[in-house]
Amino acid sequence: MDNLAFESGHDHQHCIDQALQQARQLCRERQQRLTPVRELVLKLIWQSHQPIGAYELLPALAEAGFNSAPPTVYRALEFLQEQGLVHRIASLNAFVGCPHPEQSHQGCFLICRQCHSTSELDAAPVRASLEQSAHAVGFVIEQETVEVTGLCPNCQRGEGRDA
Numbered sequence: 001m002d003n004l005a006f007e008s009g010h011d012h013q014h015c016i017d018q019a020l021q022q023a024r025q026l027c028r029e030r031q032q033r034l035t036p037v038r039e040l041v042l043k044l045i046w047q048s049h050q051p052i053g054a055y056e057l058l059p060a061l062a063e064a065g066f067n068s069a070p071p072t073v074y075r076a077l078e079f080l081q082e083q084g085l086v087h088r089i090a091s092l093n094a095f096v097g098c099p100h101p102e103q104s105h106q107g108c109f110l111i112c113r114q115c116h117s118t119s120e121l122d123a124a125p126v127r128a129s130l131e132q133s134a135h136a137v138g139f140v141i142e143q144e145t146v147e148v149t150g151l152c153p154n155c156q157r158g159e160g161r162d163a
């Protein structure tokens, strides 16, 4: 799946369709249940490439007739994270869909400080370099989500969406 987060005017419905299709297939293969509430939360997170906070999901859940108590949302988010379908962006305390959930990985993210669009990078080269530096000082890395802040191409051109 292509990562189109910074491509303005791309066919985002395609991103959503592909993400949902991928999630259904992965859950089937892993014999995990993508329940309606889990699927809806995933779909809501994929509404854009801008990470969304757990509390922002509640109104849409209520509207769809689900129990919109925070624990319901947190359980769904936990499941989606376990399956690698979404990542938590710590610096924004929000969640974003993973474009390649088939392989377990830790994320490396470029986050636009203006529109909050977030693009996931291939973390492998970053990991290798971090591991080397850590090893040199005798440090063992346990968790290494990398979040980099800056300006996306659209915002550099003054075309970014408002956050």
Ligand SMILES: [Zn+2]
Pocket: 004, 005, 010, 011, 012, 013, 015, 016, 049
């Ligand atoms: Zn998209």
Ligand SMILES: [Zn+2]
Pocket: 087, 098, 099, 100, 101, 105, 106, 107, 120
């Ligand atoms: Zn990912």
Ligand SMILES: [Zn+2]
Pocket: 112, 113, 114, 115, 116, 117, 151, 152, 153, 154, 155, 156, 160, 161
């Ligand atoms: Zn931007």
